[in-house]
Each structure stands twice: as structure tokens, then as C-alpha cells.
Amino acid sequence: MGTITEEILGRASGKKAHAGDFIIARVDYAMSHDGTSVLAVKAFKDMLVEKVWDPGRIIIPFDHLAPANNETTALLQKELREWAAAQKISHLYDVGEGICHQVMAEKGFALPGKVIVGADSHSCTYGAFGAFGTGVGATDMAEIYASGKLWFRVPETIEVTVDGRFPKGVTAKDITLRIIKDIKTDGAAYKALEFYGTTIEAMSMSGRMTLCNMAIEMGAKAGIVPPDAKTGAYLKDRSAEPYSPVIANDPTYCDSYHFDSNISPQVACPIDVDNVHDIEEVEGTHVDQVLIGSCTNGRLEDLESAASILKGRKVKCRTLVIPASRSVMLEAVNSGIAATLLSAGATICNPGCGPCLGGHMGVMAEGEACMSTTNRNFKGRMGKGADVYLGSPLTAAATAVEGKIADPRRYL
Ligand SMILES: CC(C)[C@H](C(=O)O)[C@@H](O)C(=O)O
Numbered sequence: 001m002g003t004i005t006e007e008i009l010g011r012a013s014g015k016k017a018h019a020g021d022f023i024i025a026r027v028d029y030a031m032s033h034d035g036t037s038v039l040a041v042k043a044f045k046d047m048l049v050e051k052v053w054d055p056g057r058i059i060i061p062f063d064h065l066a067p068a069n070n071e072t073t074a075l076l077q078k079e080l081r082e083w084a085a086a087q088k089i090s091h092l093y094d095v096g097e098g099i100c101h102q103v104m105a106e107k108g109f110a111l112p113g114k115v116i117v118g119a120d121s122h123s124c125t126y127g128a129f130g131a132f133g134t135g136v137g138a139t140d141m142a143e144i145y146a147s148g149k150l151w152f153r154v155p156e157t158i159e160v161t162v163d164g165r166f167p168k169g170v171t172a173k174d175i176t177l178r179i180i181k182d183i184k185t186d187g188a189a190y191k192a193l194e195f196y197g198t199t200i201e202a203m204s205m206s207g208r209m210t211l212c213n214m215a216i217e218m219g220a221k222a223g224i225v226p227p228d229a230k231t232g233a234y235l236k237d238r239s240a241e242p243y244s245p246v247i248a249n250d251p252t253y254c255d256s257y258h259f260d261s262n263i264s265p266q267v268a269c270p271i272d273v274d275n276v277h278d279i280e281e282v283e284g285t286h287v288d289q290v291l292i293g294s295c296t297n298g299r300l301e302d303l304e305s306a307a308s309i310l311k312g313r314k315v316k317c318r319t320l321v322i323p324a325s326r327s328v329m330l331e332a333v334n335s336g337i338a339a340t341l342l343s344a345g346a347t348i349c350n351p352g353c354g355p356c357l358g359g360h361m362g363v364m365a366e367g368e369a370c371m372s373t374t375n376r377n378f379k380g381r382m383g384k385g386a387d388v389y390l391g392s393p394l395t396a397a398a399t400a401v402e403g404k405i406a407d408p409r410r411y412l
Pocket residue numbers: 035036064119120121122135357
């Protein structure tokens with residue numbers, strides 16, 4: 001009996017788990033990327049353990065600074081490849097395969113009922129598949145490398161219900177920002193979120209990933225959509241691993257929120273993700289760059305909606321498109337979406353994190369502003385002294401056409 005989180009953590013710890021309990025859970029898959037693996041491997045070596053617990057359950061995607069931006073990164077990445085080979089870690093996804101969270105979904109590691117821990121805060125994305133996905137730091141990851149287990153305090157759960165159909169121009173990203181506006185950046189600290197309602201049921205897996213991806217922007221430990229037929233259809237042929245979905249069973253929630261899907265496109269203004277406004281309030285704000293991509297909004301559906309506005313039009317500012325994975329990029333090429341975006345004047349970069357966290361490939365100058373489909377707009381996130389506005393791929397595309405924040409509904 002319990003929330004999805006209590007049910008999953010109960011199963012993974014082999015005893016009943018209630019909010020507030022301290023448990024040790026078996027981890028099904030562990031993910032660390034080129035950025036965090038470096039620290040996790042160092043911590044693992046310090047533990048003087050020779051072999052990782054299970055080389056088939058550790059996934060290492062190269063995405064944050066991939067391809068390497070300088071010699072120091074190149075050397076760290078070389079050493080990481082060598083360590084992974086020596087440990088016989090076969091799921092190493094090198095440059096160009098995609099952003100860690102997208103790769104975890106596409107390769108069938110994000111499975112219902114599983115405990116999936118990533119050395120990256122947006123590992124809550126796996127909740128879109130009914131998994132308990134959560135992010136940890138490098139030393140916790142080293143512990144998992146060594147033992148395949150980790151301790152948790154079982155989080156309380158907030159129930160979030162969204163009902164209704166999206167009006168034209170409104171997407172999963174908009175409702176996500178709207179939810180964050182109310183719950184705020186710390187309103188779900190060390191809690192889990194469970195998402196229900198007709199809007200969530202109607203959402204594509206891509207939309208659910210956008211929603212769960214930003215659970216951490218409310219401080220949440222996890223954000224989970226109950227698995228359904230859509231989840232099963234997405235996972236079919238992706239994983240050989242058996243799984244059994246978990247749903248809530250007579251749960252007790254610590255809080256409940258209800259939202260209506262009938263909203264305007266939403267924009268999160270600098271410098272907090274909960275500084276969210278209806279587009280009508282921010283329209284006309286000048287931007288120097290538009291970024292369409294990231295683990296939040298770099299999937300085919302996102303590129304497709306951007307292309308629906310950019311088709312036959314020209315961008316008025318630097319417009320970067322970064323597909324979330326090789327497979328997304330391939331589909332964009334094969335479907336003609338990539339050609340539409342390029343013809344409009346957009347620049348398509350290789351799959352990866354790109355400038356999302358200010359690492360490389362589109363970092364901005366002081367005083368510049370970016371409309372971005374990513375998940376964070378903190379001070380300096382994409383370049384010291386630069387402003388980041390967060391919105392949907394539709395809003396980003398309309399903004400690219402005008403060189404200032406624009407309402408996508410005028411283009412649909
Ligand atoms: C580099 C990594 C640790 C970081 C995270 O944990 O989220 C990054 O992916 C981010 O989005 O800021």
C-alpha cells in the first residue's frame with residue numbers, strides 16, 4: 001500500500017517502505033556521464049574496490065562536453081574510456097549518441113518499476129516511464145558502482161493533477177512551467193511528484209519526459225507518471241530486461257495540486273525557473289539567440305513543432321538546434337525536418353548538451369539574451385551576464401522568426 005515511490009522503493013529494498021523511512025535500495029541501472037563519471041571514478045578508486053558491481057548495469061553516455069572542447073577535457077575523456085574498458089562496461093555511448101537521459105530512454109534502460117540512479121540532477125526524467133529515477137552526486141555514484149545499492153530516505157509524495165486539452169500553441173513545456181510557477185523552485189524539496197489527469201494521459205512519451213525532466217526544478221527527488229499502454233508501446237523492442245509496472249495502491253499524499261490545461265504559452269524569465277509569465281506579458285523582449293534542444297525539449301516532436309513554424313520563414317537571430325540524440329537527428333534528416341530548419345537559417349549542432357549549461361557550442365556574451373527550450377535560467381547558466389528565457393519549441397521558433405519573444409499562436 002502506498003504511492004508509486006513507496007511501492008517501488010519497497011520492492012527494491014525488500015521490505016515495506018513508508019515516507020520518512022530510511023532504506024537501502026537495490027539499483028537497477030546507474031548512469032554517469034562524461035562530466036560526472038570523472039569524479040565518480042575518482043571516488044570509486046579511493047574506495048579501493050577493484051571491480052564494479054555489475055558492468056552491464058552501468059551506463060556512461062558522453063554528452064556534456066562532447067566532442068571535447070579542449071585538451072584537458074579530451075584527456076579526462078580518454079581516461080574515462082580506458083577505465084570503462086578495463087571494467088568491461090559495455091554501455092558506453094560515445095560522442096554523438098545523445099544526451100544521457102534521452103539515451104537512457106531510447107536504449108530501454110528507463111523501465112517502469114525500476115530504481116534508476118544517475119549522476120545528473122535531471123535523472124528524474126525516467127519517471128516518465130514509471131521508474132523511480134533520481135539524481136545523486138559523485139560519491140553516491142561511486143557507492144553504487146561498488147555495491148549496486150544506495151540508501152534513501154523515502155520521500156513524501158505530492159499529487160499533481162492536470163485536466164483538459166491543450167489549446168493551440170500550448171504544449172507539455174508550457175504546463176510544466178505553469179506547475180513550477182505554483183509549486184516554486186523549492187516547493188517539492190525532497191518530495192516525489194506523481195502526475196495524473198486527462199492532460200497527462202493524453203501526453204506523448206516525449207511530453208511526459210519534458211514534464212518529469214523538470215521535477216528537479218521544484219526540488220523534487222522524483223517526478224513520476226503512472227505507466228500505461230503508451231509506455232508499453234514505447235518500450236516494446238527496446239529492452240530485453242523484464243519489468244513489471246508499479247502503480248499507486250491506496251496512497252497518502254502530503255499535498256495535492258490541480259491545474260487546467262487551458263493556459264497561454266508560458267515563459268520563465270531570468271533568473272529563476274519559477275519566474276513564469278504568460279507570453280502576453282513578455283512578448284517583444286529582444287533576444288540574440290534561440291536554442292532548441294536539450295534533455296527537456298530536443299526530441300523529434302520538439303524539432304517537428306519548431307519546423308512547423310519555421311517552414312518557409314527565415315530566422316532573425318542566431319538559432320541553434322541540437323537534437324537530443326543520434327536517432328532524433330537521423331529521423332529529422334530522413335523526414336525533411338532538418339532541411340526545413342536549415343533552410344530557415346538555423347544551425348544544427350551534434351547531439352549533446354551543447355550550451356545548455358554554458359559548457360560550449362553557443363555560450364553567450366554578457367548582456368545577451370537567449371530564448372531556450374532548456375530547463376534552467378539561473379544567472380550565468382549559458383554565459384556570464386547573459387539572460388536565459390525558457391519556453392516551448394513553438395515559442396522558441398516564433399521568437400527566432402521575430403528576433404524577440406513572440407507568441408507562437410500567431411503562426412499556427
Ligand atoms: C553537469 C551535471 C552535474 C548537471 C546536472 O546535474 O544537472 C547538468 O547536467 C545540468 O543540467 O546542470
